[in-house]
Amino acid sequence: MWIPTHPTLIRQRLEARIRQLAARGPVLAASLVKIARRCGRPGCHCNEGALHVGHYLSSKVAGKTQMVYVPVDLVEEVQGWIAEHRRLRQLTREVSALTLAQIRGHVTARKRRAGRS
Numbered sequence: 827m828w829i830p831t832h833p834t835l836i837r838q839r840l841e842a843r844i845r846q847l848a849a850r851g852p853v854l855a856a857s858l859v860k861i862a863r864r865c866g867r868p869g870c871h872c873n874e875g876a877l878h879v880g881h882y883l884s885s886k887v888a889g890k891t892q893m894v895y896v897p898v899d900l901v902e903e904v905q906g907w908i909a910e911h912r913r914l915r916q917l918t919r920e921v922s923a924l925t926l927a928q929i930r931g932h933v934t935a936r937k938r939r940a941g942r943s
């Protein structure tokens with residue numbers, strides 16, 4: 827992301843992003859994966875090679891990968907919740923970078939003022 831150096835531009839960009847920084851719905855910090863597996867039931871067709879394909883949410887909880895089954899009718903909605911998390915994460919990064927730029931600008935302006943006197 828391009829960061830402006832002018833304090834007014836920094837502030838305007840910062841305020842615009844802060845306004846967007848609100849969840850529009852559920853937020854999911856996980857990734858959706860498709861897994862094909864055998865169920866283990868004797869006589870099931872999956873023993874012949876046609877595996878059961880299911881969607882799972884993969885997320886890290888206390889450093890451990892956790893898998894949660896997602897029913898097929900929820901998959902589309904879940905994808906939206908994951909996209910919402912990505913949007914907020916990206917926005918947070920930008921807000922953080924602009925806040926840093928604001929601090930740097932503040933220090934630069936103070937030095938400039940001090941140099942003038």
Ligand SMILES: [Zn+2]
Pocket residue numbers: 864865866867870871872873878
């Ligand atoms: Zn099976």
